[in-house]
Structure formats: structure tokens, C-alpha cells
Amino acid sequence: MNDYLSQVSALIIKHLESSPLTAQEQQELDAWLEASPQNKALFSRLTDPAYVREALQRMHSYNAEAGWQKIQYAYTNPTAVAPMQRSPQWKYWVAAATILVAIAGAALLYLYFPGKTTPIAATNVPQPAKDIPAPAVSKATITLQNGKRISVDSLSIGTNALQEKTAIQKTADGQIAYTGDEASNTEMHFNTLTNPRGSKVIQLTLNDGTKIWLNTESEIRYPVAFTSTSREVEMKGEAYFEVAKDAAKPFVVKSNGTAIQVTGTHFNVNAYMDEVSLNVSLLEGGVKVSKGSNTVTLMPGEQAQVNDNIKINAQADMEQVMAWKNGSFSFKGEDIYTTMRQLSRWYNVDIHFKEAVFEKFYGDISRDKNISSVLKMLETTGSVHFKTAGNMIEVYK
Numbered sequence: 001m002n003d004y005l006s007q008v009s010a011l012i013i014k015h016l017e018s019s020p021l022t023a024q025e026q027q028e029l030d031a032w033l034e035a036s037p038q039n040k041a042l043f044s045r046l047t048d049p050a051y052v053r054e055a056l057q058r059m060h061s062y063n064a065e066a067g068w069q070k071i072q073y074a075y076t077n078p079t080a081v082a083p084m085q086r087s088p089q090w091k092y093w094v095a096a097a098t099i100l101v102a103i104a105g106a107a108l109l110y111l112y113f114p115g116k117t118t119p120i121a122a123t124n125v126p127q128p129a130k131d132i133p134a135p136a137v138s139k140a141t142i143t144l145q146n147g148k149r150i151s152v153d154s155l156s157i158g159t160n161a162l163q164e165k166t167a168i169q170k171t172a173d174g175q176i177a178y179t180g181d182e183a184s185n186t187e188m189h190f191n192t193l194t195n196p197r198g199s200k201v202i203q204l205t206l207n208d209g210t211k212i213w214l215n216t217e218s219e220i221r222y223p224v225a226f227t228s229t230s231r232e233v234e235m236k237g238e239a240y241f242e243v244a245k246d247a248a249k250p251f252v253v254k255s256n257g258t259a260i261q262v263t264g265t266h267f268n269v270n271a272y273m274d275e276v277s278l279n280v281s282l283l284e285g286g287v288k289v290s291k292g293s294n295t296v297t298l299m300p301g302e303q304a305q306v307n308d309n310i311k312i313n314a315q316a317d318m319e320q321v322m323a324w325k326n327g328s329f330s331f332k333g334e335d336i337y338t339t340m341r342q343l344s345r346w347y348n349v350d351i352h353f354k355e356a357v358f359e360k361f362y363g364d365i366s367r368d369k370n371i372s373s374v375l376k377m378l379e380t381t382g383s384v385h386f387k388t389a390g391n392m393i394e395v396y397k
Contacts, residue, residue, distance in 0.1 A: 007028065008028075008029075008032050011025055011028060011029045011032075012029075012043065015029065042276075131370040131371065131372045132349060132371040132388070132391070133371075134346070134347070134368050134370065134371075135198055135199050135216070135347075135348075136200070137153055137200060138152050138174055138195070138199055138200045138202050139151075139153065139195070139196050139198065139199035139200075140152040140153075140193060140194060140195040140196070140199055140214070141193075141194050141196075142168070142176070142192070142193055142194075143191065143192040144191055145189040145190055145191065145224070152174070152176060152202065155170040156170065157170055157172055158170065165180050165225075166178050166179065166224045166225050167179050167180055174200075174203075175203040175204070175205065176193065176202065176203070176204050176205070177205040178205065178224060178225070179207065180207060180225065187227070188223050188225075188227050188228065189223065189224040189225075190221055190222065190224070191221070191222060191224055192219060192220070192221045192222075193214060193219065194219045195214045195216055195218050195219070195237075196216070196217060196348075197216055197217045197345050197346075197348040198216065198346070198347060198348025199216050200216075201214065201215055201216070201324070201325065204220070204222075206222060206231075206233075206244075207223075207224065207226065208226055208231060208244045208246065208249075209244035210231070210241065210242065210243045210244045210251065211241070211242040212239055212240070212241055212242075213239060213240040213325050214237070214238075214239050215237055215238035215239065216237075216345045216346055217237050217272070218235065218236060218237025218238050218239060219236045220233055220235040220236075220239060221234045221235070222234075226249060229248075229249060230249055230251075230252055231246070231249050231250065231252065232251075232252045232253075232254065233252070233253055233254070234253075234254045234255065235254075235269065235271065236255065236256075236271060236272075236273075237272055238268070238269065238270045238271065238272060238324065239253075239268070239269055240266075240268045240269075240325050241253065241262075241265075241266065241268075241269070242266050243262050243263070243266075243267075243285075244264060245263060245264025246263060247263050247264075249263075250262065250263055251263065251264075255271040255278065256271050256273070256306075257291055258271075258280075258289065258290070259289070259290045259291070260280055260287055260288070260290075261288045261290070262285060262286070262287045262288075264285060265282065265283075265285025265286060265287055266283040266284045266285060267281060267282045267283060267285070267287055267298075268280070268281040268283070268321050268322060268325075269281075270321075272345075275338075276307075277306055277307050277311075278305075278306040278307075279303055279304065279305055280298065280303065280304040280306070281302075281303040281316050281318060282298040282299065282300050282301070282302055283318055283322075285300070286298065286299065286300075289304040289306065289310060291306050291309075294309055294310045295310075296310050298312070301314070301315075301316065301318065302314050302316060303316035303321070317332060324342075324367070327366060327368065328364050328365060328366050328367055329342060329343075329346075329364065329365045329366075329367060330364050331361040331363055331364075331365075332362055333361075333362065334360060334361055335359065335360050335361075336357045336358075336360075336361070336384060336395065337353075339361055340393070340395065343371065343374060343393070344393075346367060348391065349371065349391045349392065350391060350392050350393070351392075351393050351395060352392060352393070352394050352395065353394075353395045353396075354395060354396040355396055355397060357384050357395055357396070357397055358383075359381060359383045361378060361381065363377070365377055371388075372388070375393070383397065384396075384397065
């Protein structure tokens with residue numbers, strides 16, 4: 001990390017510890033915050049207990065055991081953080097956020113730096129002998145009401161299980177569908193569909209006929225049958241919805257403190273925790289997006305960008321939004337960090353930045369290609385290079 005970014009990290013950590021900043025330090029932190037909306041969004045997330053907790057859970061799941069042990073130590077040893085007249089829970093998340101900044105450092109801060117733009121050459125690139133292929137099978141799992149976990153790939157075609165009076169079926173093309181008479185279900189049972197990194201996109205049809213496409217590293221929790229006056233689901237990651245119309249039962253998607261309400265429409269939700277904002281993109285129909293006291297109504301072609309507030313992008317590129325569902329990566333000015341996060345999820349690889357790379361990309365690349373072909377295309381810009389070692393991709397100039 002260069003000296004400037006090291007200083008910014010130190011200032012954020014000092015702020016989280018409630019240590020007083022000098023006038024010059026406060027001026028430096030304010031200047032960084034005002035430099036871009038992305039900086040403000042990052043700072044807001046690092047001071048949000050819910051985001052810190054979720055991010056640390058993600059880091060822990062990626063074998064960050066040492067970091068987690070440090071957090072536990074900070075929680076059980078008050079001297080690990082600056083004394084504060086606040087609850088133990090407050091001490092916990094401040095310590096957690098402090099360690100998160102220290103661990104994530106360069107990756108979190110470099111993420112938001114602007115750079116030059118260079119188009120990707122749309123050429124066919126030969127693949128090297130050692131390679132990481134695109135996902136060929138579904139690694140998704142269904143967790144039933146009783147906690148039993150079922151691998152979707154292991155299910156046979158046809159009816160596989162009953163929840164209440166609803167059947168779980170697998171179609172010939174690998175889709176999962178819930179079928180049955182909603183009125184015959186007397187209790188609310190929930191299932192969870194989890195699609196991990198390195199897994200194909202999976203399609204789910206709910207009992208009401210709503211269709212959902214779940215991207216990699218995503219999860220959705222839903223009732224087996226909608227027995228109440230509303231239809232509510234919870235999700236993480238990214239999903240595309242084609243909601244069955246039912247004016248009497250609004251359909252509500254909840255994610256990261258945001259609620260999206262519709263009666264029947266098509267929309268995409270990108271709620272990955274490591275992205276700058278939660279984005280709701282409307283293709284047809286209408287949706288209401290709410291967070292706290294803020295509520296907006298979208299028209300087709302608009303996108304709600306949710307942070308502390310909700311901003312509407314009236315000229316969202318829906319082809320780019322839907323590229324993942326349609327089998328491609330679509331880059332239209334994305335920086336290297338946004339680009340590599342997409343590759344990391346799809347190919348289940350870890351990314352290590354050897355140094356700051358100021359590069360943006362333009363172009364479309366099939367998600368069916370092996371990762372070497374994608375990296376070679378990115379390298380045609382001439383400003384970024386990659387080295388693959390097992391499941392680790394190193395990025396350097």
C-alpha cells in the first residue's frame with residue numbers, strides 16, 4: 001500500500017477507535033471523503049455494525065481464522081481497543097471494524113480509485129495447458145425447514161421431497177420448482193437455496209409461479225408456500241426475479257436492510273456486500289424500494305442505488321445489468337477491482353493485488369470461457385498482467 005493509502009487507513013482506524021483526530025488529520029480525512037462518492041460509501045460501510053459483521057463473516061468463511069481470533073481477543077480484552085463509555089457490543093464491532101480495515105487495507109481502499117480507460121480487444125485467445133474452467137455443474141444446495149441440506153446436483157429428475165403439501169421438483173435442465181396448492185398448506189415452512197462461488201446460475205420457481213435466477217455466491221430464503229397476506233423472501237448476493245402477478249399479495253424482497261415491494265414485475269437485485277451499493281434494476285412493471293424512512297418508486301429502465309440514501313439512475317444499462325444471466329461479463333468502464341470481484345465469484349479464485357492498478361475495461365466476454373482466456377483479453381489493454389498459481393490470481397502492472 002502506498003504512503004497516502006496507509007495514512008487514510010490509519011485515519012479510519014483512529015476514527016473507529018474514537019481517538020481524537022488532530023485538526024490536520026481531520027482535514028485529511030475530510031478531503032478523502034469529499035474526493036468521491038465511493039469514498040463516502042466505503043467510510044459509511046466501515047462504520048456500520050451490520051456491514052462489518054457481514055464482511056467479517058465472509059472473510060472468516062474464506063479461512064481468515066487468524067483474523068477472527070484477533071477479533072475475539074479484542075472483544076475479551078478491553079485494552080485491545082480505546083476505552084469508550086458504550087456497551088460491550090459497541091466495543092465488539094468497533095474492534096471488528098478496526099481489524100477489518102487493517103486486514104482489508106489496500107483491497108478496500110484501492111477499490112475506489114479512478115483510472116484510465118482502455119477497450120478490451122475482442123479476440124480469440126488460445127488457452128494454456130493449466131487452466132480454470134467456467135462452472136460446468138450446479139453446486140447449489142437446498143436447506144429444508146428441519147435443517148437437512150440437499151445437493152441440487154444429486155437430485156433426480158422429478159419429485160424429490162415434500163414440504164408440508166408442496167413438492168420439490170427438479171426439471172430435466174436442472175431447474176428447481178415448488179408445486180402444490182397453497183391453500184392446502186397450513187404452516188409457514190422455509191427453505192434456503194444457496195449457490196456458492198464457482199457454481200452455475202440456478203433457476204428456482206416458487207409455489208406461486210414466481211421465477212428466480214440466482215447468481216454465484218448468492219442465497220435466497222423463501223416460504224415453501226405463501227400462506228400469509230404477503231409474499232416475502234430474503235436474499236444475499238444477486239438474483240433476477242420474474243414475479244407472478246397477485247395484487248392481493250405483494251411480493252417483498254429483503255436484503256441488507258432494504259425492502260423491494262412489487263405485485264408482478266421483472267427486476268434484478270445486486271446485493272453483494274463487497275460492492276459500492278445495493279442496486280435494484282427494473283426491466284418491466286414497477287417496484288418500490290425502501291430503506292429506513294427513504295422510499296422511491298422505479299420506472300422501467302431505472303436503477304435504485306442504495307447506501308445510506310437511495311439514488312435513482314434513470315439511464316441504467318439493462319443489457320449490462322442482465323449480462324450475468326445471459327451468459328457474459330459486460331464491462332463498461334469497470335475498474336480492475338470490480339472486474340476481478342466478478343471473476344473471483346464465478347471461477348472461485350482468490351485475487352491478490354501486488355500493486356495498485358489504475359485501469360478500466362470496456363467489452364463483453366463469454367462466461368463460458370476458461371479463466372485464462374478472460375485474463376488474456378484483459379491483458380490486451382497493456383496496462384495489467386496476471387499470474388496464476390493454483391486458485392490464486394496475482395494482479396500487477
